[in-house]
Amino acid sequence: xxxxxxxxxxxxxxxxxxxxxxxxxxxxxxxxxxxxxxxxxxxxxxxxxxxxxxxxxxxxxxxxxxxxxxxxxxxxxxxxxxxxxxxxxxxxxxxxxxxxxxxxxxxxxxxxxxxxxxxxxxxxxxxxxxxxxxxxxxxxxxxxxxxxxxxxxxxxxxxxxxxxxxxxxxxxxxxxxxxxxxxxxxxxxxxxxxxxxxxxxxxxxxxxxxxxxxxxxxxxxxxxxxxxxxxxxxxxxxxxxxxxxxxxxxxxxxxxxxxxxxxxxxxxxxxxxxxxxxxxxxxxxxxxxxxxxxxxxxxxxxxxxxxxxxxxxxxxxxxxxxxxxxxxxxxxxxxxxxxxxxxxxxxxxxxxxxxxxxxxxxxx
Numbered sequence: 205x206x207x208x209x210x211x212x213x214x215x216x217x218x219x220x221x222x223x224x225x226x227x228x229x230x231x232x233x234x235x236x237x238x239x240x241x242x243x244x245x246x247x248x249x250x251x252x253x254x255x256x257x258x259x260x261x262x263x264x265x266x267x268x269x270x271x272x273x274x275x276x277x278x279x280x281x282x283x284x285x286x287x288x289x290x291x292x293x294x295x296x297x298x299x300x301x302x303x304x305x306x307x308x309x310x311x312x313x314x315x316x317x318x319x320x321x322x323x324x325x326x327x328x329x330x331x332x333x334x335x336x337x338x339x340x341x342x343x344x345x346x347x348x349x350x351x352x353x354x355x356x357x358x359x360x361x362x363x364x365x366x367x368x369x370x371x372x373x374x375x376x377x378x379x380x381x382x383x384x385x386x387x388x389x390x391x392x393x394x395x396x397x398x399x400x401x402x403x404x405x406x407x408x409x410x411x412x413x414x415x416x417x418x419x420x421x422x423x424x425x426x427x428x429x430x431x432x433x434x435x436x437x438x439x440x441x442x443x444x445x446x447x448x449x450x451x452x453x454x455x456x457x458x459x460x461x462x463x464x465x466x467x468x469x470x471x472x473x474x475x476x477x478x479x480x481x482x483x484x485x486x487x488x489x490x491x492x493x494x495x496x497x498x499x500x501x502x503x504x505x506x507x508x509x510x511x512x513x514x515x516x517x518x519x520x521x522x523x524x525x526x527x528x529x530x531x532x533x534x535x536x537x538x539x540x541x542x543x544x545x546x547x548x549x550x551x552x553x554x555x556x557x558x559x560x561x562x563x564x565x566x567x568x
Contacts, residue, residue, distance in 0.1 A: 228261075229261060229262045229263070229459075229460065229464070230262075230263050230264075230265050230288075231254075231262060231263070231264050231265070231288045231289050231452065231456070232265045232267055232272075232287050232288050232289060233247065233264060233265070233266050233267065233287075233288070233289035233290060233291050233450060234267040234268075234269070234271050234272050234273070234278055234281070234287050234289070234290050234291070235247065235266060235267065235268060235269055235290075235291040235292070236269050236275040236278060236290075236291065236292040236293075236296070236400055236401065237268070237269055237291075237400075237401050237402065238268050238269055238401075238402050239266065239268040240426065241401065241423065241426060241427075242422050242423040242426045242486070243291075243353060243423065243448055244266055244268075244291075246352070246353055246475065246478070246479050246482060247264075247266055247291055247352065247353075247450075248264075248266055249475070249478060250264065250352055250450075250471050250472070250474075250475045251263070251264030251265075251266065253467075253470075253471035253474055253475070254467050254468060254471045257466075257467035257470060257471060258463065258464050258467045261461070261463075261464060262460065262464045262467065262468075264289075266291070267287070269400065269402055272286060272287045273286065273287070275292070275400045276296075276400075278290035278291075278292055278451075279292075279296075279297050279300065279345060279347070279451060280345075282345075282347055282451045282452070282453050283345040283346050283347055283453070285346075285453050285455060285456070287453075288452060288453050288456045289450055289451060289452045289453070289456075290450070290451045291352075291448065291449070291450050291451075292448065292449070292451075293308040293309065293381075293446060293447065293448050293449070294307040294308030294309075294339075294349070294351075294447065294449055295307070295308030295309040295381065295382065295383040295384070295385065295446075296308065296382055296383070297343065298382065298383035298384060299383075300343045300344070300345070301339065301342050301343040301344075301528075301530070301531075302384070302524045302527070302528050302531050303339060303342065303524075303528065303530050303531040303534050304339065304343065304383070305383045305384040305385070305524075306531065306534045306535060306538065307332075307336055307339060307351070307447065307449075307534075308383070308446065308447055308449070309381060309383065309384075309385050309442075309443045309445070309446040309447070310323070310444075310445065310538065311384045311385050311388055311442065311443075311517040311520060311521065312388075312441045312442070312444065312513065312514050312517035312518070313441070313444035313445065314521070314535065314538045314539070314542070315514070315517055315518045315521050316538060316539050316542035316543075316546060317542055317546040317550060318444065318445060318538060318541075318542060318546070319356060319357060319444050319445055319549075319553070320354045320355060320356035320357070320444070320445040320446075320480070321354075321480070321549070322445075322542070322545055322546065322549050323354065323356075323445040323447070324354055324476060324480075325541075325545060325549075326537070326538060326541040326542075326545070327351065328473075328476075330537070330541040330545070331537050331541070332537065332538075332541075335533070335534050335537060336349060336351065337349070338530070339530075340454075342530050345451075346453060346454040346455065347451045347452065347453065347454055348451070348452045348453075348454050348457040349449055349450070349451055349452075350449055350450045350451075350452070350468060350469075350472040351447050351448075351449045351472065351476065352447075352448055352449055352450055352472055352475040352476065352479065353447065353448035353449075353475060353476075353479040354445060354446075354447050354476060354479060354480060355419060355420060355443075355445070355446050355447070355448070355479070355483060356443060356444050356445035356446055357439075357440065357443070357444045357445070358417065358418075358419050358420060358440055358442065358443040358444075358446055359417060359419070359420055359421070359424065359436065359437060359438045359439075359440055360417060360437035360438065360439060360440030360442070360505050360509070361378070361379075361415055361416055361417030361418075361436075361437060361440070362408075362415060362416055362417070362424070362429045362430075362432075362433035362435065362436055362437075363376065363414075363415045363433060363435040363436075363437065363503075364376075364414055364415065364433055364434075364435065365435060366435055366503055367435075367437075367503075367506060368506060369506045369508055370392065370393075370506060370508045370509055370512055372506075373394055373506070373509065374392075374393045374394055374395075375414075376394070376395070376414040376415040377395050377397060377412070377413045377414045377415070378394050378395060378396055378397065378413065378414065378415045378416065378417075379396075379397050379398070379399055379404050379407065379413050379415070379416035379417065379418075380394070380396035380397065380398060380417060380442070381398065381417070381442070381443065381446075382398040384517075384520050384521075384524070385442045385443060386398050387520060388442065388513060388516040388517045388520050389442070389513075389516075391516040391519070391520065392512045392513060392515075392516050397412075397413055399413075401418060401427065404416050404418060404427065404429070405427055405428055405429060405431075405432065408429070408432045408433065409432055415433065416429065416433075417440070417442070419446075420483065420487045420490075421487045421488075421490035421491040421494060422483065422486040422487045422489070422490040424490075425490045425493065425494055425498075430494055430498040430499075430500050434498075434499055434500055434501055435500075435501050435503050436494070436500050436501065436502055436503065437502075437503050437504070437505050438502065438505075439504070439505040440505065440509075441509075441510060441513045441514060441517070442513065450472075452468070521535060
């Protein structure tokens with residue numbers, strides 16, 4: 205009996221050693237957002253899937269904005285290996301390569317009508333993923349990217365009073381996203397200011413800016429914009445689709461086993477679907493709460509916004525394509541895809557939107 209006890213004790217020790225060895229790989233991901241942000245909730249869901257798929261051999265640890273470096277330095281920190289991973293939106297790095305804008309936030313649906321679901325179709329089956337994998341070399345960073353969270357369409361934003369026309373809009377110091385999206389606002393005379401998500405509410409409270417956009421009802425309500433501003437505009441063109449993604453230091457990624465690398469791919473694909481599903485319901489609940497319990501007033505976006513912003517977006521897209529060969533290649537791929545997919549998808553969505561509006565009208 206004593207012999208079996210020793211064998212059992214040895215087996216237990218070996219199992220503990222194996223478990224410890226399996227859990228040694230930790231992928232620390234520094235976010236550009238505070239840990240309470242809605243996007244971080246879904247990032248943690250992604251981490252749970254990775255741990256489950258690898259049996260615990262690879263775990264994800266999410267670090268808040270500023271934990272290792274400032275939000276604007278995350279890509280450089282991942283590139284240098286100061287932190288294993290980062291989480292942001294690809295268009296944040298448009299300064300490193302202009303084509304990043306076409307993956308993170310193709311302005312005005314890339315000018316060809318790509319919404320968030322059509323974008324995913326292009327990304328997964330229309331050649332987008334292969335171009336995305338090339339982006340990091342074009343950018344000159346030692347990084348492997350994973351697209352995780354498609355969102356859209358984003359709300360135009362929050363305002364201190366109704367805007368009846370673009371002339372009213374141009375009177376507002378407006379927080380807009382960085383990159384091509386914000387540049388299009390500046391091109392039509394809106395004084396656009398780029399800043400990180402965690403800085404927006406303090407800037408509104410101090411009067412540094414007058415109006416702002418971030419995302420959609422749920423993430424916006426988590427940041428607390430309804431505490432300062434009450435006029436909310438859902439319809440916007442600036443980010444018909446916007447995609448948050450994760451960047452992993454390439455050397456760290458190459459050190460993973462084939463199973464662990466596959467787990468990241470599988471979990472990332474699952475995150476694309478789960479994020480879409482999560483956001484539809486959560487945004488619906490948040491919008492209901494904002495309008496019923498926080499005095500938020502839904503407004504209709506002025507019509508001249510759509511014509512002015514689309515013209516500026518197309519001008520910016522063409523200028524970038526004229527200047528950069530890789531940007532032109534990615535944009536042409538999106539346009540070729542849209543020529544085939546958008547006529548079908550837009551037609552289907554028109555009837556779906558009409559059906560939805562008919563139901564919404566019965567609730568008033």
